[in-house]
Amino acid sequence: MSTGENNALPKVALVGHPNVGKTTLFNQLTGERRKVGNYAGVTVEKVSATIFTPHGHQLELVDLPGCYSLTPESPDERVTRDVLLGDFAEEARPDLIINVVDAASLERHLPLTLQLIELGLPVLVALNQVDRAEAKGLRLNPQVLSDELGVPVVACQATSGKGVVQLKQALRFPLPPAAERRWKGSAALEHAIADLSKKLEALGMERPEVHALQLLGDTDYRVKVQPKLPREAQIAAREAAAACIKENLVPEDEIIKLRTQTIRRAITAAAHTMGNEGETLSDKIDRAALHPIGGWFFFAAIMFAIFWSIFRFAEIPMHWVELGVGYTKDWVGGLLPEGDLNSLLTDGIIEGVGAVVIFLPQILLLFLLIGLLEGSGYMSRATFLMDKVMAQVGLSGKSFLPLLSGYACAIPGVMATRSINSNKQRLLTILVLPWQSCTARLPVYAILIPLLIPSVLGQTTMMFFIYFLGTGTALGVAWLLSKRIGVGEAAPHFLLELPPYRLPDFSYVFRHVLDRGLAFLRKAGSLILGIVILLWALGTYPKAPSGEEQDQFNYSAMGRIGHFIEPVVKPLGWDARLGTATLASFAAREVFVSQVAVSFAVEEDEDDEDAFRAQIRTAMTDSRKPDGSPAYPPLTVFSVLIFYIYALQCLPTTAVVQRETKSWKWALAQLAGMSLFAYLAALIVYQGGSLLGF
Amino acid sequence: MTWISQHWQTLAAATIVAVTAVIFLIRALRRKKSSACGHNCGCNK
Structure with a gap:
């Protein structure tokens, strides 16, 4: 009997198609006690729990990622295949497989069952959703199916808990022996x-x-x-x-043929149609939700509702976080006299980590909404609708929602790409996602756009242009990269199961939201904390002899780098002040505003943001070059705007990309690539504009 | 709180920065775990 790495408990794995009700069954069997982690080396979640058999034996129950077959199409499916074959590092092979099968779709689910039996492991079939099968007019005989497959079969309905006791009874020791392969080839x-x-x-x-x-x-x-x-x-x-x-002989073809024959024989013997198969409620809803025209309206309405909710509802708790960070900063600042430790704790750690934690409400809300969409069964329909459109630029239908949420914040968007099956499409989505104009860019736009266009209508048009430019670039670059990245990788087959519409499993959704939130906070408390400490040090040391805030920044390592790079930013039409502000906002783009304010000695006014921005704009407009010409003509401002549309300037995003891709290479390549792209775009705008006489 | 002077604050802040830098350095230099599957299929050879 194999053992887990950290304990000697026999291991039982739940295996089945995605959306078959595995997680609901897992919750029923475990009473929702569970441990969530990751499989070593991949971003695939591992959910496990310890349970007791009716005779008091302890077992480790593992909910393996959903898979359609043991020929994987996604990293998740590959984990399942490798764990079951015993080919996965640091993960013992299970001692028993509970194969969750949709009783209403035996023909589609039993090929996986046969593959599992062929692994030489004991298999127990949980025939789930028997109620739905009966409603469809199917009468199933689990005993006959068990005889045909050579493994125990237990009928159950995971959503109502029906059959769960029988399933637990079947986990008695000794575990059943492995069945023989069900077919014999030529x-x-x-x-x-x-x-x-x-x-x-x-x-x-x-x-x-x-x-x-x-x-x-x-x-x-x-x-x-x-x-x-x-x-x-x-x-x-x-x-x-x-x-x-x-x-x-083509072994693959013959094996598939033999499995199909075996399944047909088993279904003929064990399932009978009672003749009242009619249109289900799901079928009726799908007539509207998947209608060639109406389906798109339905889809647009749901996506708009999600987008609007992320903006509208997350705003309130985000304000609380902001207030909390402010209070904590004041409280800690009051405990210590002025000094470096005080500054590190308040201006560095609390403000830096607070600037990341502020995105937590958006992350929680997005994952809640995604969980509800997945749990209700609509997510598969949305993917089905969008796949054809997104495939034009090399992305997946599942890329749409992460890209949409990128308008709110790139971080939850990057985390939401986990649902994309294809490695290549997931990486492409992650790489281009930060080009969606997020809310953190808005304070920068609020300073720059009125400097270019005074009228409200013009400013609105400019905002539309910015969103259009960001999204257009993201899709265009995705199309270009799709020709370069993973060229040898076979295009994933678009295999999608449309589960019936149902009420989401709320406890599962809430737990999933909590897990995502904790994962984000762990990142904020480790890598991001380290980065903000180092950035604080770069902006603080060495110390300026005068002690003035403005002098201090110029004297610091970061300020010196800003001056050092002045020749680099000069071709963009920028001076050292803009170069330094851009460098200081490297970790978080919104810092640009406060840094420009420091450069122009404008006092920050938290009570009246509009007046504060107007003061910065006036200072910029009044600023003159030594020859008396404006220091920031419209072309320079436009060049800065273009840079901020394209530059990544968000270290938390880089940290999350590293976590999701498990690779510093991709995270840093994205940072460098987007920075270079932004620089070149700003350069073309300024130099092109100058040549045209603007 | 008067017990912590500016001098001690500078020392404490510099220590935190140094420890952070060392942790980053160690993490960057730490050898990656083997990508072998852990079984005797020979994929680590």
């Missing part, structure tokens, strides 16, 4: 499997028949795993494949 196929198994066994590989079957019958396994095997095993696998070709 002599040539059986010979190929047996021959390869023998060779792999001789090479000391564990579970030789299971691996032989995977090597012969699963292209993905051949492509991804075979090259990592010892040389002799690779040769044996290639020889076995060559022998099959010689016999005019």
